[in-house]
Amino acid sequence: MALDSIFQALADPTRRAVLQRLGRGPATVGELAEPFQMALPSFMKHVGILERTGLIRSRKSGRIRTCTLEHKNLAAAERWFADQRAIWASRYQNLDSLLETLTGEEHDR
Amino acid sequence: MALDSIFQALADPTRRAVLQRLGRGPATVGELAEPFQMALPSFMKHVGILERTGLIRSRKSGRIRTCTLEHKNLAAAERWFADQRAIWASRYQNLDSLLETLTGEEHDR
DNA sequence: ACTATAGTTAGCCACATGGCTAACAATGCA
DNA sequence: TGCATTGTTAGCCATGTGGCTAACTATAGT
Numbered sequence: 001m002a003l004d005s006i007f008q009a010l011a012d013p014t015r016r017a018v019l020q021r022l023g024r025g026p027a028t029v030g031e032l033a034e035p036f037q038m039a040l041p042s043f044m045k046h047v048g049i050l051e052r053t054g055l056i057r058s059r060k061s062g063r064i065r066t067c068t069l070e071h072k073n074l075a076a077a078e079r080w081f082a083d084q085r086a087i088w089a090s091r092y093q094n095l096d097s098l099l100e101t102l103t104g105e106e107h108d109r
Numbered sequence: 110m111a112l113d114s115i116f117q118a119l120a121d122p123t124r125r126a127v128l129q130r131l132g133r134g135p136a137t138v139g140e141l142a143e144p145f146q147m148a149l150p151s152f153m154k155h156v157g158i159l160e161r162t163g164l165i166r167s168r169k170s171g172r173i174r175t176c177t178l179e180h181k182n183l184a185a186a187e188r189w190f191a192d193q194r195a196i197w198a199s200r201y202q203n204l205d206s207l208l209e210t211l212t213g214e215e216h217d218r
Numbered sequence: 219a220c221t222a223t224a225g226t227t228a229g230c231c232a233c234a235t236g237g238c239t240a241a242c243a244a245t246g247c248a
Numbered sequence: 249t250g251c252a253t254t255g256t257t258a259g260c261c262a263t264g265t266g267g268c269t270a271a272c273t274a275t276a277g278t
Contacts, residue, residue: 007120011113012266016189023196030224040225042267049265063224063275071197074190080125081187087132088180121236139254149255151237158235172245172254 002054006077009053014038015046022056022069029058029065111163115186118162123147124155131165131178138167138174 009015018032033043047067050056054073058065118124127141142152156176159165163182167174 001122003125004120004122007116008265010189011116011120013110013113014266016112020193020196023193024200028224038266039268041227041269044226045266060225063273065225069197071194074193078187078190078194080119081183081190084129084132084183085180085187087129088178091133117235123236137254147236148238150239150257153256154236169255172243174255 002073003077003080005053006055006073009049009055010077012046014043015050018046018050018067019055019069019074022067026066026068029067032067111182112186112189114162115164115182118158118164119186121155123152124159127155127159127176128164128178128183131176135175135177138176141176 010019014036017035021027021032029040029044029047032047033040036043047056047058051058051067055070056067057070058067060066119128123145126144130136130141138149138153138156141156142149145152156165156167160167160176164179165176166179167176169175
């Protein structure tokens with residue numbers, strides 16, 4: 001499933017930092033790599049993963065590759081949480097009613 | 110970081126399915142494992158990962174281990190998306206203003 | 219033309235992941 | 249007591265991940 005690779009991509013601090021940086025606007029590979037100690041080829045693997053997963057896009061102009069955030073696929077992952085929480089919340093709602101019925105107690109959130 | 114292991118845990122369909130199931134209420138390991146072809150020891154690894162990551166909790170009573178969802182740590186990951194989107198949205202807002210200024214055009218969403 | 223810059227390709231390495239089987243508890247039931 | 253159920257432990261295996269160096273390509277600047 002696509003979610004597999006999306007979450008996999010997000011499970012690395014370097015890649016999350018790159019996404020965060022790209023949230024503020026496009027950047028070249030060099031700019032993106034600069035904050036990290038890593039050798040360039042290592043860093044490029046991360047870029048490659050993010051691109052294969054569809055979380056970023058990149059275009060090379062001259063010898064410079066510029067990356068941009070692909071917000072749509074990030075939203076797909078976020079939707080999983082919304083769905084998940086909807087399921088949980090509906091049950092919690094029921095439990096809540098039950099608890100209120102049985103004990104009259106209030107709960108947090 | 111905690112997000113590393115949380116996203117790592119979510120990057121597997123079996124584990125996401127388990128979380129989804131637990132969203133509807135507690136279940137024993139046997140009940141959780143039943144939908145999957147996997148051998149029990151393999152499945153237990155997934156349970157172990159979910160528990161180490163703090164996404165579920167489990168208690169053994171007699172020979173039966175019952176698992177429950179730990180919604181709080183799931184929320185931590187969800188928050189990352191919210192933060193991320195906030196950054197992006199603020200810039201998008203700026204770009205939006207810019208675009209409207211320059212072209213008077215409308216955009217989607 | 220030369221040199222510096224910005225990536226890229228290839229290949230290596232250690233360790234983590236996700237699956238398996240086989241054998242072993244430990245509890246509950248007849 | 250004996251047997252079935254429900255996990256658990258140990259150990260194996262193939263593949264994936266995240267890092268590295270060395271060497272190469274391609275563009276830009278002088």
